[in-house]
Amino acid sequence: MQSHFRLEVRSQGQATIIAVSGELDLASSPALQEELDRAAVSNSQMLIIDLRGLDFMDSTGLSVLVRAHQRSEEQGRQLAMVRGPQQVQRLLNLTGVAERMTLVDRPEELLPDE
Numbered sequence: 727m728q729s730h731f732r733l734e735v736r737s738q739g740q741a742t743i744i745a746v747s748g749e750l751d752l753a754s755s756p757a758l759q760e761e762l763d764r765a766a767v768s769n770s771q772m773l774i775i776d777l778r779g780l781d782f783m784d785s786t787g788l789s790v791l792v793r794a795h796q797r798s799e800e801q802g803r804q805l806a807m808v809r810g811p812q813q814v815q816r817l818l819n820l821t822g823v824a825e826r827m828t829l830v831d832r833p834e835e836l837l838p839d840e
Contacts, residue, residue, distance in 0.1 A: 741773070
């Protein structure tokens with residue numbers, strides 16, 4: 727079965743924004759991990775993962791987000807996520823991940839006015 731997954735990456739000031747859409751699961755998680763690895767070696771001080779476009783996320787996708795959060799803390803960078811739809815938020819809440827991460831409604835809440 728084909729997983730409908732898309733990644734869009736953009737830089738804004740000192741932030742890298744990774745917008746994910748479709749299904750973040752076992753099949754698509756490596757693509758997000760690759761992009762997160764690329765962002766980890768960039769000059770960005772903040773990484774924002776936009777979950778608004780996700781239709782579905784499983785435990786594999788969740789573990790990629792948790793590892794990204796841990797890595798950001800180790801590197802002294804800020805990582806935040808834009809809240810996703812109900813299924814995604816429910817997974818984040820049930821697992822306690824939502825309590826440990828910065829969650830906002832829009833990326834602009836974290837970006838300085840230019």
